[in-house]
Amino acid sequence: MSLISPWRSDFPALSALAAEGQTYLDSAATSQKPQPVLDALLGYYASGAANVHRAQHLPGERATRAFEGTRMRAAQWLNAANPAEILFTRGVTEAINLLAYGLEHLFQPGDEIAISALEHHANLLPWQQLVLRRQLKLVVLPLDDRGLIDLEQARQLIGPRTRLLAVSQLSNVLGRWQPLTELLPLARSQGAITVVDGAQGAVHGRHDVQAMGCDFYTFSSHKLYGPDGVGVLYGRNEALGRLKHWQFGGEMVHTTGYQTADFHGAPLGFEAGTPAIASVIGLGAALDYLGNLEAATIAGHEAALHAKLLAGLGARDGVRLLGAPELALASFSIDGVHSADLAHLLTEQGIAVRAGHHCAMPLMQTLGVQGAVRVSLGLYNNGDDLERFFAALDKALELLR
Ligand SMILES: Cc1ncc(COP(=O)(O)O)c(C=O)c1O
Known part of the structure; x- marks a missing residue:
């Protein structure tokens, strides 16, 4: 060949x-970008930058349409049931921090969070810190010689106290698909929330989050031939409903007075402040480019x-x-x-x-x-x-x- x-x-x-x-x-660290992504970035800035979801004017309407267009494309890319299940974050790191804060209220002292021994710091430290804040227990699933999460041991370690399982789909060090087909049902059968770090996995092949059966899946645009500064957090509708808001500010609020407020649900309720508009538009171009190959x-x-x-x-x-x-x-x-x-x-x-x-x-x-x-x-x-x-x-x- x-x-x-x-x-x-x-x-x-x-x-x-x-x-x-x-x-x-060094593409596992970040990738180079195809011409259509560069064109999309330049096109957005050269034709008139504008904020999204706020302005009535033409450039604002155009930017919002392009921005929301990426949400639709990301939903199709992952086969999410609904574009509202796609949240834009700064990347995988921010997505997992969002989850660790947004789900914190569900944990009681003594509850367990299971991760694996191969996790990137982005899928370790937010959980480690949550464990410390709430007096939980971090359970680390060991690996076998090939660099796979050991299923025998996972069966022993995932139990009724496991409230959440967060694992990488494809290791950034060991380069192996992890046995999610077995692990996710195991965690689900114990009533645990499931989180998949798709930072590396998303770059290789297409993945169907509904078939995978996870509650949350996240990837970063910059590894998937798109611009940096943006990532996607997919959340199953019911799972998103359990999230508490974590960052507060413009456009995520429904109504507010000085003393109290009520907030939008997903996705806008979890996208406080001006997002990375150009990068989101560029990610749409990356998905279009890849979708045509x-x-x-x-x-x-x-x-x-x-x-x-x-x-x-x-x-x-x-x-x-x-x-x-x-x-x-x-x-x-x-x-x-x-x-x-x-x-x-x-x-x-x-x-x-x-x-x-x-x-x-x-x-x-x-x-x-x-x-x-x-x-x-x-x-x-x-x-x-x-x-x-x-x-x-x-x-x-x-x-x-
Ligand atoms: C497996 C894995 N998870 C998470 C991350 C963090 O991604 P980001 O820095 O884009 O948030 C990386 C980046 O190298 C990774 O390889």
């Missing part, structure tokens, strides 16, 4: 970066790249993969080499990869590593991006060993 991305030329940043000698292999062709291209990545790493002495990644990325350490030194030498050769703890410090401790280098792929990567990476890796290892 050809390892040339047919979509690469849609992303102007790739040639700009190449002209600077940069090879971009053949999902199976993208998956095939990404799978071929990933196989090449794993084969190349496997062919080099001393490379230790974290887990057994099945798509999108590979994190690794090298015996006797500090990952920061390796990352430094790769950076000097124009290879843009991520090194460190990947915002998953407890996972690194569990795996017994200080840090790791992560190579991650986007739909625009070509096979020769990986060849440049491997050439740079070999050179770096010659110097370090």
Whole structure:
């Protein structure tokens, strides 16, 4: 199979970066943007910025229509039952903070929140802090050798005290789909609220939140080839009804006096203040762009790249993969080499990869590593991006060993 991305030329940043000698292999951190997203951003500003949901004038009406158009597209993208189940946040981090505050009133001391050992800090710290505020217990579901949440142990640990389960769909370090098909019903059968962190999962394939059967699902636009500063929180209608308001200000209030107020429900009641209007419009353009591509062709291209990545790493002495990644990325350490030194030498050769703890410090401790280098792929990567990476890796290892 050809390892040339047919979509690469849609992303102007790739040639700009190449002209600077940069090879971009850090798409799990953030992605480059296709031309239609850039056009949408420029188009909004160039044709007249205006606030949404407030103004009667033409630019205000136009901005509101485009903004709400993205809500419709996001609902279709995730197969939500209703656009009102789509809330715009700043990203996954803000969405999970919203949930940790908005659901706080449902927890009693001694209740349990279950997460897994592989969670990104964004799906750990908001729950950890809620646990501390309300004297709850944080239960951490362990992993098996492949980097999957261990279902046997999950069955022991998820029980009647579990009030909420929050897990990642696809790990940003281990690159494996997590067994949500088993985990979510397990939590639901105990009456727990279910939250899925789709930050990485949303980027690979289409996901149907109704079929998944979660209460909440969240992703960030910037990883899904859209602009930064915006994310989506899907909430099942009944689950949204249990949320208390958390940020207060313009446009989320129905009526207010000096002393009391009553608030809109979802979605506007959870979008206080002026939102990231241009970014929301840009996200709509990203979803349109992706919706016009053949999902199976993208998956095939990404799978071929990933196989090449794993084969190349496997062919080099001393490379230790974290887990057994099945798509999108590979994190690794090298015996006797500090990952920061390796990352430094790769950076000097124009290879843009991520090194460190990947915002998953407890996972690194569990795996017994200080840090790791992560190579991650986007739909625009070509096979020769990986060849440049491997050439740079070999050179770096010659110097370090
Ligand atoms: C699995 C996972 N969850 C959450 C996040 C946080 O996303 P954001 O920084 O866009 O809020 C990331 C970002 O790397 C991630 O990979």
